[in-house]
Amino acid sequence: MPSRNSLRSTIRHITIGTASALIVASCAPDQPALPELSFEEALQEKLIMAQPGDVIEIPAGVHEMTRSLSLNAPGVTIRGEGMDVSILSFKNQAQGAEGLLVNANDFVLEDLALEDTVGDALKINQSENVVIRNVRTEWTGGPLTTNGAYGIYPVQSKNILIEGAVAIGASDAGIYVGQSSQIIVRNSRAEYNVAGIEIENSTYADVYDNVATNNTGGILVFDLPNLPVQGGRNTRVFNNDIVNNNVDNFAPEGNIVGTVPAGTGLMVLANDSIEIFGNRFVDNQTTNVMIVSYLINGLPIDDPNYDPFPEAIYIHDNSFEGGGDSPDSEPLVALQAATGQPIPDVVWGGAILPDANGEPSKTPAEILCLGEGGMSFVNLDAMNGFAAPSFDSAPHLCEQPRLSKIVLPGDVGSAE
Helix, strand or coil: CCCCHHHHHHHCCCEHHHHHHHHHHCCCCCCCCCCCCCHHHHHHHHHHHCCCCCEEECCCEEEECCEEEEECCCCCEEECCCCCCEEEECCCCCEEEEEEEECCCCEEEEEEEEECCCCCCEEEECCEEEEEEEEEEECCCCCCCCCCCEEEEEECCEEEEEECCEEECCCCEEEEEECCEEEEEECCEEECCCEEEEEECCEEEEEECCEEECCCEEEEEECCCCCCCCCCEEEEEECCEEECCCCCCCCCCCCHHHHCCCCEEEEEECCEEEEEECCEEECCCCEEEEEECHHHHCCCCCCCCCCCCCEEEEEECCEEECCCCCCCCHHHHHHHHHHCCCCCCEEECCCCCECCCCCECCCHHHHEEECCCCCCEEECCHHHCCCCCECCCHHHECCCCCCCCCCCCCCCCCCC
């Protein structure tokens, strides 16, 4: 029997469905044949033995997985025959949490699905040059608190392209990029998640040409305390359909996304230099756009390096249809009762970082700039107990320099 290492040249660049037969056939005739490997065992073998340049093919079919998969070799591609054709099903998962855990550079995953994992479906950690293309992650039982937290989940990574993805049923975020830099999320669909698409504690991201619908919150851009990477900024959210994100919040108790009101189209929390334009907002029943400080949650902050105030948020040239008719937020319910009107298109919490004398350190327009687009507006006056909300948008009318587009190595499809 050849050594395990000598099998590498035999089983590289072949479809997993044939790997077990090749391994058995390589045994000498005068030795007992080894038990044929299952699909899962053969796939594990390929991932363990992977070398740069390998292409691991996942054939059509529903392939049952009972434990987590992992990849640590750089330069590997895992490719199926389509997100509705090549399916890795973890509904009987007995070991591990993730479906697939990757810690490797120059990684490509495309044209397959990961379903019903115990925890995160696809986690990518500390990796560079990552492409996730035409991948579906889904919990097939619908939006349940017991579902895994994240669908597609790169963290502490760089140069990330997510395109043509579908994420359904995550109890935290369907498509999530955290503590990372140089990010594109495009042409994807997020549905029946708590957060459809989330950019968290990250820098230099473009989120465009996506559909976020039937989530609790459609798109979130957050910066949170007590994380190794902070200072989220420079994200463009544009040309997305953000529609009917009114699903009841089903996040497990204690999760920060558990504070997101059902019916939130887009929410920016404590992030800086965000440009929001060209989006279509339709019927998000709390509000279409919410810009707030972390302080609005009433949660303690024990991180001395954390800045809880958003700044340089530029909103322009979006379209708004409906929304704000049934808010899932006590201050907004009270506002609607007082006015008898739907909640405005853009809600700002009203908090501004004070200077050394306790005075506002920025003008309202430096915090939130409202350009063209005919949007309605309210300042909630949250720092004064919501005592005097204002619908006067005049202090915020302005223009700001446009943010630059994100260009990733080797990507020719970036938008302007």
